[in-house]
Structure formats: C-alpha cells, structure tokens
Amino acid sequence: MKVYGAIAVMSGIMVITEKNTMHSVFYLVLAFVNAAVIVVMRGVDYLGLLLIIVYVGAIAILFLFVVMMINLKEEESNRTRYVPIGMIIVAVLMYEVYEEYPKEKAIEREEVYMINGGETNVGLIGEGMYTWEQIMYGSVVLLVAMIGAIVLTIGHTEGVRRQELYRK
C-alpha cells in the first residue's frame, strides 16, 4: 500500500511539473489507477472500480481529447515563484490529514465486511444515497451544466430567426 501511495504522490507531482501536456495527462491516469488500487486494498472494492471506470475511462479520455484539440504550445513560465505559498498550503493540509490518520492498526480488508454487517459495499452505498442523503440532486447539477454550456456557446448571428419566448 505504501508503494502505491508513493507512486500516486510522485505521479501527482509529475502532473504539474511536466512540460508536455500529453505526458501530464498520462501521469494523471497513473495517479488515478494507484488511488483506485489503494481504495480496493482497503476493502472498498466498488468505489475503486468506480474510480477506474469514471476517472480513467471517462474523464482522462476527455482530457486527452481536449489536449489534442486545443494544441497547446510548450510554455516557459517562471513556476518557482509560487513554491513558498504552495509549500505552506501543503503543510497545512498534510497536518490536517495526519491528525485524522488512525494511530492504531489500519482496518484489514476482511474486517470491512464484518463492519458492514454482512452487507455489500454496493448495497450500503445505494441505501445511503436514497435514505439519509439525496444524492439524486446530482442530476440537477448535470442539467445546470448542460444549460450553461449551451448558454455560453450559443451565437446570436444577424438574420437568423430566433424564438423570443417573452415576446409571444
């Protein structure tokens, strides 16, 4: 688990230091896969598979398309300027994570099923989504994103007839 964590952190650093955008997308995929492996090793198998399907299968591919479409040039900027501020933020966040880190032995993979009370992960997540949290509001977020993409890209050309709903 420590090896996978180290690989994930290293590839996360490579994502932001790599000059070639395509290479940083590949390092991003590596970081996602390592995070999924860690999650599966902790016994949360469904979430790990979801990470691979959604992030590696959909989002990283979308990033690849975007990178290929906009054809970025390699830019030479002074990146060391923001290192001190970044180090302060990293220190604060690391302290926050370390505070919550379990001091006793971590939960083994077999124990998770006992803690869940015999339920599978999928069953517990589904029960939680529809009983004590209403996660289906996420569909409204997607609807707003769709409307927003249309609003931001729609063009008003002269001579093209367009519906004006308030004038009806």
Next chain:
Amino acid sequence: MSLVIIGLIVSTLIIMVQGGKEARELGVMSLVVGLSLESNNVAQIIMISGIVVLIVGEQDMETVVLGVMGIIGLIIVGTTTGLLTMYLGIEIVGLSFYILAGRERKGAKSTEAGMKYFVLGAISSGILLMGITKVYAETGTTDIELIGTVSKTMVEVGILFKVGAAPFHM
C-alpha cells in the same frame, strides 16, 4: 406562514410598480410555487427574495432559467440537513452563478469575472468538502443536526461564505 404572506405582498407591490406581461407571469408563477412548497421558513425567504430579484432584473430567457436553477439550489441548501446534499445544492447555485457572471462573452470584464468566480468557487468547495470529511471522521455522521456545535459552526460559516449570505458577504 406569515412570511409567505409578507413575501406575497412584496412581490405583488413590485409587480404593480414594474408592470408588464412577463413580470406578471413570473409573479403568478412565484405565487403558485410558494403555495405548493412545504412551508419551511428558510426556503420561503430564499425563494421569494430570488424571485423578486428576477422580476426586477433583465428579462432574458437564459438568465431567468439559470436564475431559477440557482434558486432551486438555494432551496435545497436551505431545506436539507445532510451535508452531502447541501454540497450538491451549493454546487447547483455555484454553477448557475458562474455562468451568469461570465455570460457576456464579448466583454473582457465579464469573462474575467466568470473565470475568477469559478476558480474561487472551486477552491472553496474543495475546502468545504475537506471539512465535511473531517466532520464525518470525527462524528461518524453527515447529518447537521447530530454533529457537535463547533464543527457545525465551522460548516455553517463556510456555507454562508459560499452563498454570500449576510454576515459573510463581501
């Protein structure tokens, strides 16, 4: 229920001052929505103030749709007790308002405003999510009525920052 009545009076006055067919339609819509919603004070206040803003402001179809979506998000934030549902509501509000801020594509200021608002919103929702995970790690629940007072205050302050509410507006 008295809040509903006050809101109805205010919106009726504004409709009388503003006039116009579209304002009247919006006013009727707000009355129907306000009466059909379950009476929760926060939801009523948010909905009525949002609809008043909509009536006073410009009447463009996309603006109205995005504004109504934002109001739906605010109603979700105001009525729920689960932190994750609250985060989804905040994301709905945020997405609608980023687009409203950056809508004027020709103007440089509007684009800049939308971009800056988006980056700030992304950072603050990241911090809010981290706070929610810490609350869950400490208390084992994401229900805002079951967590302790200190964490509750912190989460509420973060949410008020995010929606720009009264003590934390800037």
